[in-house]
Every structure is written in C-alpha cells, then in structure tokens.
Amino acid sequence: MFESMAHWLVKTEPTVFSFDDLWNAPKRTSTWDGVRNFQARNFLRDAMKVGDAVLVYHSSVEPMAIAGVAEVVRAGYPDPTQFDRKNHHYDPKAKPETPTWFQVDLRAVKKLKRPVTLAEMKNVPELSGMMLLQRGVRLSVQPVSPEHFRWIVAAGF
C-alpha cells in the first residue's frame, strides 16, 4: 500500500489561499476546488488517492516556493463551484448529472521550516526533470517523482 502512494504538486496563489490557510483550517483540511484545466482535472478525478502526498507550491508571489506538505484525505468528487452561478469558477456548461470539474480534499501535514524556493530548485541538477521546472508547463496539479519529493522535503526540513 505504502509503495503505491503517489506524489503530487499543487499550485496556489497564497493571496487567494495559502498553505497557512490550509494549516489553520478546521482539521487542517480544505477542499481543493476551482481547478479548470482538463489535464489537472483528470489527475484530481482519476489518479489522486487517499493517502497520497502533495507538495503545496506558492505561485505569483515573492518568493515562489514549496511551502508545505499535505495529504489527500478525500479522493476526487465533483466540484460544487461549477454549479454555483455566483462563484467565480461557475461553468454554465457543467451539469450535475455529468459534472465536468472535480476536487479533492487536502489536509496539511507538514509546514516546511524553510520554504524551498523556485530559484533554489532551478539550481539543483537532481530536480531538473521536475515538471514544475519545465518551460511552459503551467499545470496546477501535477505528479512528482518520489525522489524529487524526498529531496524537497529534506531541503525544507
């Protein structure tokens, strides 16, 4: 079971929702909603499983960095914001019978003592294959190899 645990990275703009917000949420848990990209949706819907480990990355902020580690506590289920007309993420084409967008629930597990910055990661040869660091890749939910995951957690400890 443990060996099949997958590793992920999710991006968030901390001005909207930060790792600290997750850390301070009831039970340190929150839904991870609002993803509106099909490839990311597929990971949320089909691939992320309870117990999977997740790096939480802060984008569009100084410094851009991995802020902490979370775990999946509920696997993919329909994102209700797609049906909410008043929500910024409302999708008029989505139908409750056949939801388009999915979310998971995440629980904060570990706050890195030292955020691991994008600038730092770019200079680490071992991380050069990370999807996050590839030119033009802007997936907000992406898989991470166990090696890359371990390197980052160790660097931030």
Place this chain on the structure above:
DNA sequence: GCCAACGTTGGC
C-alpha cells in the same frame, strides 16, 4: 506591467 507559452473557442 509585460509577454511567452499554452489551452480553449468558434468560424469556416
């Protein structure tokens, strides 16, 4: 604030 890169939409 800029803009490269990418995803989506819609006319044809």
Place this chain on the structure above:
DNA sequence: GCCAACGTTGGC
C-alpha cells in the same frame, strides 16, 4: 478538423 483569435497562467 483546421487554425486564428482570444483568454489565462505565471515567471520575470
């Protein structure tokens, strides 16, 4: 089904 136009992401 092509592809130009448009919108978004997200680093710089």
